[in-house]
Amino acid sequence: MQFNIRGMTEQFAVEILNWKYEAPYDFYNNDLSAENIRELLDQKYYSVVDEYGQLIGFFCIGSAAQVPIGHVYGVYLDDHIDIGLGMKPDLTGKGYGYSFFAYILQYIKETYTNKIVRLTVAKFNIRAIRLYEKLGFRRKTEFINHSTVFITMLKE
Structure with a gap:
């Protein structure tokens, strides 16, 4: 599968907000709302297409x-x-994660040279944490929000 980075569009924002993950990953489900569409369009969000x-x-x-x-x-x-x-729900767990995230990291490395990359992940998301560790991230800090524990991870 080939990857290409594009700007976020309203069509892609609506599609992303309609994605539904199965438990326990349903934690990442969003609501389709004008406010959430605006966030994806106004913040630094990028789409990845095949x-x-x-x-x-x-x-x-x-x-x-x-x-x-x-x-x-x-x-x-x-x-x-x-x-x-985030990856489209029907593509998760099928072995695409490594190449998908490696492609994004290459873009980040080329765009923001000499910067450490940090991500925050829910501690229960063992599948994602394993992927991040394979790509060279190391665990840094844990913190809690309501009942969810988060981990920050760094890649130098």
Whole structure:
């Protein structure tokens, strides 16, 4: 599968907000609302499409990739590039994650040279954490928001 990065469009934002993941990943489900569409269009969100222009995932950078309560814990004080990502639900768990995220990381590396990349992941998401560790991320800090524990991970 080929990957290409595109700007976020309203059509892609609506598609992403309609994605439904199965438990326990339903934690990542969103509501389709004008406010959520606006966030995907106004923040630094990018779509990732295949060779046919079909949406397969997205990523975001900066504050859009941070869990707001993390600021209370001081986990975002260092000047790193924060990244968040998601893949179309019917493509998850099929072995595409490594090449998908490696492609995004290459883009980040070329765009933001000499920056440490940081991501925040829910601790229960063992599948994602394994992938991130395979790609060279190491665990840094844990913090809690309501009943969910989050982990920040760094790649230098």
